Amino acid sequence: MFRKPSRSEETLLFAKNFLQHPMMLGSLIPSSRFLIGRLLNKVDWARARTIVEYGPGVGTITSHILSKMAPDARLIAFEMNERFVRYLERSFPDPRLHVVHGSAENVQKELDRLHLDGADYIISGIPFNNMQYELREKITRQIRAVLNPGGEVLIYQFTRTVLPHLRTHFDQVDQEVELRNFPFAMLFHCT
């Protein structure tokens, strides 16, 4: 039977994968509880029917989203790393969670396939600074396209590389810094 690993075992699994795929992961260890708290405090859980997460990794933020979201809400998580996808599927047998093994750039296709109109929240930690300009632009354009009216986007990053793209596609981009994370994280709240 599968036993969900402890937080330190998850951190080790994450770090091992970082050594194999540093560009894909973008950080050595998962997000801190301070960063997660700051990010998720901005979500209106009563309004969040369809939530999309990009780059859940070992589910550090996913578990908090699942514990806060409504019983009839859906969480669609896009993860490129196959080991993390298998890990997430075993660790979170929650019918509200749908894990997609694929890139964030396929969001429209996946939402269509699941007969979902759009997303109320998109929460992302994928490392935009390690991507080519064209891919950054494609993903941020898609985020705008699938967002429902009144939808919000919460992005954490370790550089400001994605900021010009966000400013192109969103009327408002608020920025914050969370120092209690390794490395220091920037938060972009787009509406």
Ligand SMILES: C[S@@+](CC[C@H](N)C(=O)[O-])C[C@H]1O[C@@H](n2cnc3c(N)ncnc32)[C@H](O)[C@@H]1O
């Ligand atoms: C910085 S880690 C964040 C992990 C976790 N959310 C956390 O906060 O600890 C970035 C994650 O994004 C995934 N990733 C990178 N590029 C992606 C893409 N284009 N689409 C989906 N996931 C991607 C990586 O495999 C990795 O799990």
